[in-house]
Amino acid sequence: MGNLLGTAGTPRKRLRELLAAGPPLVAPGAYDALSARLVEQAGFDVVYMTGFGTTASLIGRPDVGLLSAAEMIDNATRIVSAVDVPVIADADTGYGNAINVVRTVRAYEQAGVAAIHLEDQVMPKKCGHMSGKAVISREEMVGKISAAAAARRDPDFVLIARTDAAAVHGLDDALGRAKAYADAGADVLFVEAPTSEESIERVATELRGVAPLVFNWAEGGRTPPLPLSRITDLGFSLVLYPIGTLLAAxxxxxxxxxxxxxxxxxxxxxxxxxxxxxxxxxxxxxxxxxxxxxxxxx
Incomplete structure (x- = not known):
């Protein structure tokens, strides 16, 4: 448990080992330091800092791009200091263009997180399971992922590229974007909010071997709530349960x-x-x- 005099470990290297280990890595969401400690104490190997939950807990508002980079990174810093397991953090759109992304990556690294995910929404963004989203061009997002990969100082820092294009331009575009983001330097791919099991299967099949994949089991969201056994069979490497702790609280x-x-x-x-x-x-x-x-x- 993130003891006050705990020795510094290597959570980023540990996260990479866990992602490569085989069974999907299960990451419950935490919205503050206390909920992160509870996740760790329950025996989970990783904590996911939810942007939805961070927004709700800090300002009591919906996840529609109201928080600044500084507020998100401050919350990530507190969560990291409370636990010893790796922390995966929501970094929204990177808070601007490719140059802003450079600063965002450096700041999250300094906060001590093991991984971040960056999404291709227009800023200000919305929760991936809300309607009315818009996305930037594939080319602009490729530049942002390239900037993120160039900015990290620690090669073990994990970059997760998320695309919200399925809800805007269809699944074909989302899959094409995901492949382009992997080519640009993303370590893990996250196709947000597929709305049917058939779409989930396409994501798993067409991106298999390109990079490890995220399944976002958003409680009450647009994606069908598949059993973990089915998610395992499809080959996903990371499963997020982003807001269950917030809803339970x-x-x-x-x-x-x-x-x-x-x-x-x-x-x-x-x-x-x-x-x-x-x-x-x-x-x-x-x-x-x-x-x-x-x-x-x-």
């Missing part, structure tokens, strides 16, 4: 507030939530107590 908070409004106190809801001591242990109070003793000077 929302449901839990609503439930607690309903009890308080009904009863005047939260007492009836407390049996279903962690105790005070359980929660302080979860977030690392025993480590703090140990360090206080170690550095007390007595």
């Amino acid at each position: 929302t449901a839990g908070i609503r439930s607690l507030l309903d009890v308080i409004r009904r009863d005047g106190t939260p007492a009836a809801a407390l049996p279903g939530v962690p105790t005070f001591d359980e929660f302080t242990t979860l977030i690392g109070l025993p480590e703090v107590s140990e360090l206080e003793q170690r550095f007390s000077g007595e």
Whole structure:
């Protein structure tokens, strides 16, 4: 767990090993440092920083391009510092043109994330499972991916190229874009929001061998919710569950507030939530107590 005095590891190299290992790497979404710690404590090997969840948690608004690069990178920095497993972060469109992408890649590297994904939407973007998206030209995005590949200082830093073109120009265009982005230097390919199992199969078949593939199991989104066994059979390397933690937290908070409004106190809801001591242990109070003793000077 991201201990205060934890030793620096090699999460980027570890992510590459996990992606190459065979079974799909499962990455639940985290929207803040606490949810990231919970993902790690549940035994998952990687954390995904969701842009949808980051936007909702930071400003209480939808994922329609309202956050700046600085706000996203600040959240990524906090998440990375809270866990020891690799963190994959949403980097939206790269926040501008190819030159902006250079700075974005450098900043996410400095934040300590193991990977980012960049998408080919027009800025300001929208969540990949919303309507009304627009995409930049294939040529412009190729330039942005090329800039990202040239900008990274650590060769193990993983670049994921996402295309949202299927909803705008059709799946043929999305597949062509994905291949072009791989040629430009992307390590992993992410075709967003296929809307049928047949489309998912085409993505898996036509991009097999080009690069490892992402399956975005967006809870309640436009993509059919395939079983993990089927996703495995199709050959996807990374499965994102981006907003389940956010939705669960929302449901839990609503439930607690309903009890308080009904009863005047939260007492009836407390049996279903962690105790005070359980929660302080979860977030690392025993480590703090140990360090206080170690550095007390007595």
